[in-house]
Amino acid sequence: MVMWEAFRNGIARVWENKILALILFLFKVFFAFCLLIPAYYMFARTFSLSPLANNFLKGYDFSLLVDFFTYWNKSIGLYRVLFLFIILISILGYIFLSGGLWGALFQNLREGKQRFKGEKFFGDCGKYFWSFFKIFIFICVIYILAFILGMLIFSLIQAIAGKELSVTGHVLVLITGLVIFALLFMLVDMWGDYLRIYRVTSEEKKLRVILKPSLRFIFRNFGRTVLLYYLLSLILLGTLIAYLGLSKILHFIPADKLLILSLFLVQQAYSLFRSFYRLVYYSSQLVLFDKLYDLR
């Protein structure tokens, strides 16, 4: 099956470019650290010399957190502004970085395994930034439209289900709604990926020029493109469930030093995996695109 082949090939190609996953991971860690430092300062100042802090080893003691929020009330207000600012910068940062990631994966597909060159990578970052920024704006609008469509479909389902629902009925309606939103958002995200693929492979800078062919490609190969995307997402969901299970065990058994260190390592390993896997999305879709439209 072409999707399965694209998936396997996609993993192999990302593996050949492991450094890209590391760059993406470090990108996340950098911005996460920017957000962590002020929060850590407040937390450490409150709790580092308090024996009450040991309560946090058994989960989150809200009686302590309530007073923490009260005491740092004004600083937390400022922190929210900082949070939004850093998130905005990280969005721009990622738009910049993704140019290099797509460029490197496309080069790997066209020319086989290459040595990573920072010059080429950051060159692509700059080269694709403006196009990718326009794609980002466009996709944001499409997300909003998808949200409105999702709400309409959800309201329709609620109307069909009627008012007199059992608890199970309510749960089913809720789950159906969530699945519909997830499917819609995934479609939008997938379209965004194929827009970037068209931009990288065709060297066409104008968004309006690549809109039509990318959409045509998706719909002409709807089964394959969607199935590949959902296959990737299903596997991701599986890993997420496994991580949550493990993290829950590590979080809620009385913690000692070893356990806290293990939790930290598991969290960072999963974060690294998520970076790797996002590139598998890119790479697999690029391979699928290549198989259907011979790029070489």
Place this chain on the structure above:
Amino acid sequence: MNGKFKPIKLFLLIFLFTVFPSQIRADYIPIASYKIDVRLDVKKKLISGQEKISFLNTSTKDLDTLYLHLFPNAFSSDSTIFVKESGYLKELMKKEEYQGYLKIKTVEDERGEISYKLNETLMSISLPEPLKPGKKIELSCEFELKLPKISFRLGYDEDNFLLCEWFPKMAVLEQDGTWRNFPNHYMTEFFSDFGTYDVSITLPLKYVIDGTGYVTAEKNNPDSTKTVSFHAEKVHDFAWAASPDFKVRKVNIDGVEVVFLFLPGDLYRFPRWVKGVEAVLKYCNSHFGKYPYKKLVVANSSIGLGGAMESPMFITMPPDLPFTPENVRLDEWIIIHELAHQWWYGIVASNEAEEAWLDEGMTTYTTRKIMENEYGIMGNIIDLWGVKISDENLTKLVYSTSAKVDPIVKPSWEFLSVASYGVNVYYKTSLVLDLLENLVGKEKMDSFLKEYYNQFQFKHPKTDDFIKLAEKVTDQNLDGFFRDWFYDTKTCDYEVRKIKSEEKGNSKKDKLYQTTVELRRNGDIIMPVDVLIELENGEKIRQTWDGKEKWYKFKIDTKAKIKSAIVDPENKIVLDLNVNNNALSVKPHRWPVFKFLSDYLFWMESCIQWIVDFF
């Protein structure tokens, strides 16, 4: 007026009311009783009919004027006191459908029509001759009630009707002849005397109706209507709901027939509501006293959160609350709160308008006890995916983050804002009662509340009655406690500021250290507190500080160096504004901080990952 009243009865009545304080008033006396006969016009949203009021002068004064409340007139225009104070209702009230009124057509006594004056939500009736102490008067009143589209506890929404405090109703008369005749403010609830109610309501056949009291008769009329008659004793309001859409479910819990009136969308909540009712009856029956009626109605109202309300034998629950899993217990909290009001307001009927803490605060405290009893101390509100949030956590959060500008005891309309009213009357009060329990002990607190319920059921206790009885049962002088917490805006915050141990003497064998613990009192409230000092050799030393000064230094000789000190180690002072400064260690606690750092880093990475995933 009742001319058969004997002088000896009058003497006894005056003697009981004046010589003894209110808590030892003798048996229950119905003071304001009503016979009401009305017809509901569902198309015009009109209720018309008449009532017969029987009112007993229990004061020591002659009365030449009677006062009645006309609560529905709060909705008569966009310029009533109630609407102006609410703010948000002002725009709504510009629409005609949201307006309603209670129009008085005639008022008569046994000799004929008598004059009256209307002042928005108050009516005064000038009596042709004074009503003597111990005498009864019977009045007939014809009235018309135009129901507003429901925005606040009274009115209609499409075909659904909800009515409480809806008819001309006697104000409460104090023993000294003072009337509690306040107009309806936005932040006031109600205050009425106990009595017997016989109410007949005529409405279309297809309507399902229930309310306060017991249905005594139901007869079909030739004009496709039916007349349903109710009888209730020892209650101070008659509330009811009617709708053609109600789904009725009945269960018998602990000898009480509980009638649930569900709007179709909320029927699935039935099992959770039943559990809530069971929890309250179990707890309150055993901790305070048995629910004195054989029936209770739980009706879906047609408005959101403000649609949760308490009336005697009748409570309402808001509709269409967001669907939540069973371990997010919003439904449970609301039904437990409203039902606990049966004890604190329904039966022990304090003045909800001028001393609202006596019902709302007591009920919020009771709600927490029941939530803890049923769902545990931790996570009794939310217990989801490892996140545990309790009622006490949320209450403390609300109290801590609010401006402390009003005391607990003051008339509701004199609070700075709705928020200040809510924080003090509901949340701070409930924490103060928790604190009282921690200080006097659970057993004494339980005995006190049981005694309070027994002494004041079907009466109107005041703050002073509450304090006097608390002091009597617990055998403690609580004057300072209540003065600080109830009548003042003072706060409390204890802190361990510094700890150290210095070597004393030169003996190498038996080392001795002078250990110093510096405590601070950052708030104005003075309370004695315990301090637990832990030494490096594991020894624990407990000391008590009376808290009178702003700071205090403990200096004690110890055989090992100090490891940590905690002030109020059992967290008895639940209103301490910053528990996190209650403890101090010599060595830093790196691992809890590292765990936080680890989690927070991962959460932030996940945030950035979302950006990576979606863009």
